[in-house]
Amino acid sequence: MTSPHLTHRHRKLADLSKKQGLDALAINPGPSLPYLTGLHFHMSERPVVVFFSADHPPIIVLPELEMLKMKNLPYEIEAFPYGEDPASWGQVFQEAMRAGGLEQSRIGIEPLALRVLELGFLEAAAPEAQFVSGEAAVVELRMRKDQGEVAHMRKAAQIAQAALHATLPMVKPGVTERQIASELALQLLRHGSQSPIAFAPIVSSGPNSANPHAFPSDRELVPGDLLVIDWGASVEGYLSDITRTFAIGEVAPEFELIAEIVEKANAAGRAAVKPGVPAGQVDDAARKVITEAGYGQYFTHRTGHGLGLEGHEEPYIRSGSQLPLEVGMSFTIEPGIYLPGRGGVRIEDDVVVAADGLESLTDLPRRLQVIEG
Amino acid sequence: MTSPHLTHRHRKLADLSKKQGLDALAINPGPSLPYLTGLHFHMSERPVVVFFSADHPPIIVLPELEMLKMKNLPYEIEAFPYGEDPASWGQVFQEAMRAGGLEQSRIGIEPLALRVLELGFLEAAAPEAQFVSGEAAVVELRMRKDQGEVAHMRKAAQIAQAALHATLPMVKPGVTERQIASELALQLLRHGSQSPIAFAPIVSSGPNSANPHAFPSDRELVPGDLLVIDWGASVEGYLSDITRTFAIGEVAPEFELIAEIVEKANAAGRAAVKPGVPAGQVDDAARKVITEAGYGQYFTHRTGHGLGLEGHEEPYIRSGSQLPLEVGMSFTIEPGIYLPGRGGVRIEDDVVVAADGLESLTDLPRRLQVIEG
Helix, strand or coil: CCHHHHHHHHHHHHHHHHHCCCCEEEECCCCHHHHHHCCCCCCCCCCCEEEEECCEEEEEEEEHHHHHHHCCCCCCCEEEEECCCHHHHHHHHHHHHHHCCCCCCEEEECCCCCEHHHHHHHHHHCCCCEEEECHHHHHHHHCECCHHHHHHHHHHHHHHHHHHHHHHHHCCCCCEHHHHHHHHHHHHHHCCCCCCCCCCCEEEEHHHHHCCCCCCCCCECCCCCEEEEEECCEECCEECCEEEEEEECCCCHHHHHHHHHHHHHHHHHHHCCCCCCEHHHHHHHHHHHHHHCCCHHHCCCCCEEECCCCCCEEEEECCCCCCECCCCEEEEECCEEEECCCEEEECEEEEEEECCEEEECCCCCCCCEEECC | CCHHHHHHHHHHHHHHHHHCCCCEEEECCCCHHHHHHCCCCCCCCCCCEEEEECCEEEEEEEEHHHHHHHCCCCCCCEEEEECCCHHHHHHHHHHHHHHCCCCCCEEEECCCCCEHHHHHHHHHHCCCCEEEECHHHHHHHHCECCHHHHHHHHHHHHHHHHHHHHHHHHCCCCCEHHHHHHHHHHHHHHCCCCCCCCCCCEEEEHHHHHCCCCCCCCCECCCCCEEEEEECCEECCEECCEEEEEEECCCCHHHHHHHHHHHHHHHHHHHCCCCCCEHHHHHHHHHHHHHHCCCHHHCCCCCEEECCCCCCEEEEECCCCCCECCCCEEEEECCEEEECCCEEEECEEEEEEECCEEEECCCCCCCCEEECC
């Protein structure tokens, strides 16, 4: 990450914060922190918080043992390190917030990243400050991907697709969901995904495939199963997130039918994407296909979610969302039909809004692919 | 996970909550949730919270699309599912808390797991309830591992050690930290670690090794480097977490010296472990060796941390901790010396307190191993 990038982002964040009526933003480890600082921290029992405001360089509270990360940063930062005794941390937070003139400020936080741990230190350090959601400013900052970001996402999609190709030969009756998930994770790394990969692959077979968020089990594949694989790679922190569904040998005619319907719904969702269209219309377009085919009640989730540094982020592609799509927004299109106790189908692509519609970062065949025993 | 295990844990949690003056505990996705419920959820923008209290079966608020996970649970649970429109979620939280009689309760939460997102829903649903840290109850519940848990941790240690063996042949000058980290992650899966593995391996070389929490970079190994590798596997959610340090060819005499000192400090730390000893004494024992050798200021972190379902948990092995060690407590012993700008050494083992001292789950050679070009 070059310095102009980061300082540009700091300035943009300051502008967006001001528009939201915020004096500062307090960011803890999570995707926004490397996006803004180029710094990586594990979320742990040792709190790390960076304060961004318009009139002061970033201020960071961090463990002393992380201080080497402050060397040679391509921008100014004021560091407040603390030692290993938790009893001493409150004092350091107080000094940091005083140095930033934040004792009585209106400070934005990220509700999906900040924990009660950090909130407690912030509130104790500045009892007169107000802590409110700064999500809107951060979303606005991160939601439109630039070309460098899209290039990482494109690569993450290509790696994921190659990893699936390399995994499919071991997929056959008798193999367990967990074995497939492990091999796929391994192939993701082999093909160039960063570790950690985007997320633990979902591999769900037979009745398990009717559970959209199943965790891989020791169930062995048997002929007649539907098999849902949902996986992704990570490149410079940017993720891919793909789903394809397979048939193990011959499957029930209704399974073939729902696979066709979901394929059409996926195509309808992708066809609806272009700048200016409200996100909800993309959901409506995909859902209409499934509802008209009589399976509406079995499409139990929204059509998609934003994708980037997080597996789920804005824009969410759900019915009723008025958010107008803009060039550079990236998200999934992933309609599904889930027949409880029997099986499910989901087909998920990663797309980026382009001037003339979209670029699909994923292009694996979407048709139900039959795997013979 | 068998049902008696889980219902026993629910009862124990209810007792511990009462001792802490809590009416209930609100647990969100994180290690405590599968420990108590056998259920796995991703932490996401869709909040999931389970309420545990003495006089009511567990109550769960969750997305509708996760409802299949409620089938065939080996204990009673009351589910409050919500749909895809976030505007409707508050109402569902309110109904759930009313059903549990929690509107005016004193409710424990986990400050390191609960986010401002969930806290916001809880506070809005029950404005007269009090939300306080329930950490002490959860720590007390989880800190002493039973034999089944230790068996998982033992296996996680063995897998990690085998994965390192399989990785070492590719470690040589010219290879980058990232390449080693990817290969090691891959070998962890190949040798039977669950995905996700315990954590993204730390592979830090040369000056980078002086940063205890470095993230792998594109730096290529060169002769004269110290190389720190810190990695772990996951088995049924239980983690291993090991560090060993290597010399790339001949290294500076001072590097050999600090490696010897750290090896002795690690041994002294392990020798200090037995039931009844305060955790702080283990830190003191390891630190004394390093301080007396004149390198105290370069051992910048505590000697270890608890290990189990989390990479860092209680008991923390830091100076001053009066917590008496008990049979079944599991933690790391990981002294280090870090010479800024030059290089670092850390040697980390995973141990479980036993009646007569400890069981070390890890037994890879601790001596500085020289890797020839």
